[in-house]
Amino acid sequence: MGINNDNFEDHDDDDSPDMMDEHEWEALFRESDRRTDNYIKLLEKYRDDPDRDKKIEVEMGWNKPTEEEDESKAFREAFWKEYEEFEQSGRWKKLTGYEDPEEMEEIENLPVYQKNFQYSLEALKIMSVSLTDSKDSSVQEFRETVLIPAAKIAGGFGMGFDAERLGGNIANCKRGLTAANRAMDALYDIGQKGLLDRETYLKLQQRGKEARDELALYILELRRRFEELRG
Numbered sequence: 001m002g003i004n005n006d007n008f009e010d011h012d013d014d015d016s017p018d019m020m021d022e023h024e025w026e027a028l029f030r031e032s033d034r035r036t037d038n039y040i041k042l043l044e045k046y047r048d049d050p051d052r053d054k055k056i057e058v059e060m061g062w063n064k065p066t067e068e069e070d071e072s073k074a075f076r077e078a079f080w081k082e083y084e085e086f087e088q089s090g091r092w093k094k095l096t097g098y099e100d101p102e103e104m105e106e107i108e109n110l111p112v113y114q115k116n117f118q119y120s121l122e123a124l125k126i127m128s129v130s131l132t133d134s135k136d137s138s139v140q141e142f143r144e145t146v147l148i149p150a151a152k153i154a155g156g157f158g159m160g161f162d163a164e165r166l167g168g169n170i171a172n173c174k175r176g177l178t179a180a181n182r183a184m185d186a187l188y189d190i191g192q193k194g195l196l197d198r199e200t201y202l203k204l205q206q207r208g209k210e211a212r213d214e215l216a217l218y219i220l221e222l223r224r225r226f227e228e229l230r231g
């Protein structure tokens with residue numbers, strides 16, 4: 001599977017900032033998860049406290065004066081502000097076709113996105129017909145994870161393919177791959193429990209494997225591109 005090079009921007013190595021690889025981006029994603037979890041816990045802790053906002057601000061460290069930062073740290077802060085706004089705004093729904101699919105002309109041309117998005121729609125439709133009232137934990141896990149791969153592919157695509165952001169694109173896609181594996185594990189459990197007829201299960205299993213493997217190959221190609229840019 002090839003990637004249209006028109007999606008990539010040319011870069012002069014002399015003018016490009018330090019490139020963060022996928023592992024550095026993953027560390028940033030984990031830090032964002034940790035900060036979000038901590039914030040939610042504080043909201044619960046101080047829910048009825050009249051000084052809730054002030055106390056949360058102190059415990060989150062938002063009241064500390066900003067020290068002089070280097071360009072790398074400034075870039076990270078700017079990225080997280082933009083990323084968290086993106087997550088909270090729900091704009092990822094548009095990118096996955098959850099709303100306004102007409103606004104997705106570019107991402108629709110990406111085969112790996114098409115395959116994962118179409119699979120998620122097909123799978124959820126089957127679940128809504130065959131297991132609509134199921135409270136089984138495997139069914140719930142499958143429903144919660146099957147949409148994530150397409151969302152993460154779209155999120156990575158939105159970050160871009162240039163030198164500064166490609167590592168984040170890869171890290172985002174790897175999160176999608178993790179979710180795809182979780183969905184496949186949940187689907188396997190559904191099959192073992194006999195919650196779907198054999199034919200339907202095998203169809204979903206095959207399509208899911210194809211979508212997941214396509215994403216894995218896409219990640220490999222993005223890595224190749226990253227190494228080329230890094231030189």
